[in-house]
Amino acid sequence: MVSVRRLLEPVKLSMLPWKSDRRILLAVTGGIAAYKAPEIVRALKKASCDVEVLLSKAAALMVSPLVLSTLAGRRCRVEEDFLSNDEGWKIPHISLADWAEAVLVAPCTAATLQRAATGGADSLVSATLLATRAPVLLCPAMNVKMLEHGATQANIERCRELGYQLVDPETGYLACGYEGKGRLPETEVIVEALWKTLSPCRDLEGKKVLVTAGPTWEFLDPVRYIGNPSTGRMGFAVARTAWYRGAEVTVIAGPTTVPPPVGVKVISVTSAQEMYEAVLEEADESDVVVKAAAVGDFRSGERVEAKIKRDSRESLNLCLIQNPDIAAALGKRKRPGQLLVGFAAETEDLEANALAKMRRKGLDAIVANDVTATGAGFGSPDNRVVVYGPDGRKEPFAGSKEEVAWFLWDLLSEFPGR
Numbered sequence: 215m216v217s218v219r220r221l222l223e224p225v226k227l228s229m230l231p232w233k234s235d236r237r238i239l240l241a242v243t244g245g246i247a248a249y250k251a252p253e254i255v256r257a258l259k260k261a262s263c264d265v266e267v268l269l270s271k272a273a274a275l276m277v278s279p280l281v282l283s284t285l286a287g288r289r290c291r292v293e294e295d296f297l298s299n300d301e302g303w304k305i306p307h308i309s310l311a312d313w314a315e316a317v318l319v320a321p322c323t324a325a326t327l328q329r330a331a332t333g334g335a336d337s338l339v340s341a342t343l344l345a346t347r348a349p350v351l352l353c354p355a356m357n358v359k360m361l362e363h364g365a366t367q368a369n370i371e372r373c374r375e376l377g378y379q380l381v382d383p384e385t386g387y388l389a390c391g392y393e394g395k396g397r398l399p400e401t402e403v404i405v406e407a408l409w410k411t412l413s414p415c416r417d418l419e420g421k422k423v424l425v426t427a428g429p430t431w432e433f434l435d436p437v438r439y440i441g442n443p444s445t446g447r448m449g450f451a452v453a454r455t456a457w458y459r460g461a462e463v464t465v466i467a468g469p470t471t472v473p474p475p476v477g478v479k480v481i482s483v484t485s486a487q488e489m490y491e492a493v494l495e496e497a498d499e500s501d502v503v504v505k506a507a508a509v510g511d512f513r514s515g516e517r518v519e520a521k522i523k524r525d526s527r528e529s530l531n532l533c534l535i536q537n538p539d540i541a542a543a544l545g546k547r548k549r550p551g552q553l554l555v556g557f558a559a560e561t562e563d564l565e566a567n568a569l570a571k572m573r574r575k576g577l578d579a580i581v582a583n584d585v586t587a588t589g590a591g592f593g594s595p596d597n598r599v600v601v602y603g604p605d606g607r608k609e610p611f612a613g614s615k616e617e618v619a620w621f622l623w624d625l626l627s628e629f630p631g632r
Contacts, residue, residue: 230455230620232414234262239314239348241339242282244272246389247321247355247398251277254320255285257405266310267291270326270339296338307338311346316412319343320381321355321398324366330378331369349411353381353404358394381407406476410458417627419460424500425453426493426507426540428468430486434532435518442508443592446470448557449506451619453478456502459623464500466492468507486510486537493540494547502553502626505541506581508592513537545576553626558582559592568602578629579603581622601625 238258242251251267258265265286269279271293283290291306311317319326319339329340330352343350352373360366361383370380381404384397398404427449431439446467453465454475463478466489474480481496483489486509497503512534522530541556548554556577558568561584568582583599585591589612590598598612601622611621 229261229614230616232412233409236261236263236412237266237313237315238263238408239266239268239310239317239342239346241268241270241317241319241326241342242273242277243270243319243321243323243326243339244276245321245323245355245398246276248273248276250398250401251320252281252285253401254318254404255282257401259285259287261405266313268306268310268339268342269293270323270337272323291338293338296341307335307341308345311342311348314346314348316348316408317343317346317350318353318404318408319350320353320404322352324354324356324360324363324369327352327354327366327369327373331372331376350378351381351404351408351411352378353398354383354396355398356383356396357388357390358392358396361396379407379411403476406454410477413458413460415458415623416460418456418502418623421461421501422499423453423456423461423463424466424493424496424503425449425456425463426466426489426505426509427453427474428470429508430468430489430510430537431484432486432510432513432537433517434514435520435522437521440510440513440534441469442510444468444470444508445472445593446474447472447593447595448597448615448618449504450475451615452504452506452622455616455619455623461502464496466496466507468509486513486540490538490540490543494543497544497547498549500552502555503544504555504557504622505544506557508557508559509540510537539575541571541575541577548576553629554578555622555626556580559585561586564600565602565608568600572602579626581618603629 242248255265267282267286267290269290269292274292279290279292295306330343335341335344381399383395384399385395386397387393388396428446429442429444431441433439453463457463457477465478466481481492483492515533515535544554554577558571558580560567564582564584568580572580580602581599583590589596597615597618599618601609609625
């Protein structure tokens, strides 16, 4: 049995430094989705964030202030604190508005949207939204008919015009019994949107980024394939950090073992040939292409339709033929101004092999790592890389794969024409 104490202790996660120790003000308003608020607080505390919680009068009927206070590690503010003799003199809607680095409203009801859109200040939450100059992220959640109503849609549009950022509600089964758009997104989606809001760099705004990730599988028969242990973590980290920095991101992913990042378009493939076709279809419209997938170089010359039986065989001979070279094909058709970045997973002569691959395939930069080194191989949450760029530039870096990805984008921003 897991102790309550352990559940309440912050868990240090391996993440970008700017994502931890942030001051987040969570405002919970009175939709049934308020029951998810403890999950959001818990996720923010895992990131070592300092969390203050505001509860609207209706939200306090949906979720216990004591639960949220316990998880946040400080007293939850409720509507009675707004203009009361006991707490009102502290002016919480001003002090908390000034304290916060970001304000998250989840769930955000139709009434809260209306107050935000019109500058209402008749409640603790709405007055705080009016007073803060920190970025505000609204997460609308309500009945589908309420969401679709013209007044709600007008309020959403007005909130965007005023500079509020919104997380679109999800589609699914609603508490009222309806099915449609209106569900509060999963906690991971909300927190990822918050990180994007807090990103200290937006240098990829207006750019289209294409990333390949994960392994490819080359089937020999219906049940066996040639593959590799790539999980997709590195490619997904490259895609996620590009999204944080403002890019429109497409990921072409092989059969990965980790979930894809939030906010990006994902195209799933299995074989190298499928990845080749998908990449060539998407690449022309992309400003940056990052080839982080571990693509199989060879496939079986003939895939059989039935399972290969052992029978009395002592050995099995396979005839393997080359797969198309995706990076080389991109290098040949690269348009002016397009940036092409490759990855090289090596086991020996790291620099010589990486530079040869970079020249041979027409890459602008290559990220090389020794997959036999501790903390750098397939499946590891961390990586140790050397980035080789134009004019002989050589930059080593070690850290979590997300930190490596952020470092890569920092380097690429310094390239000529970026």
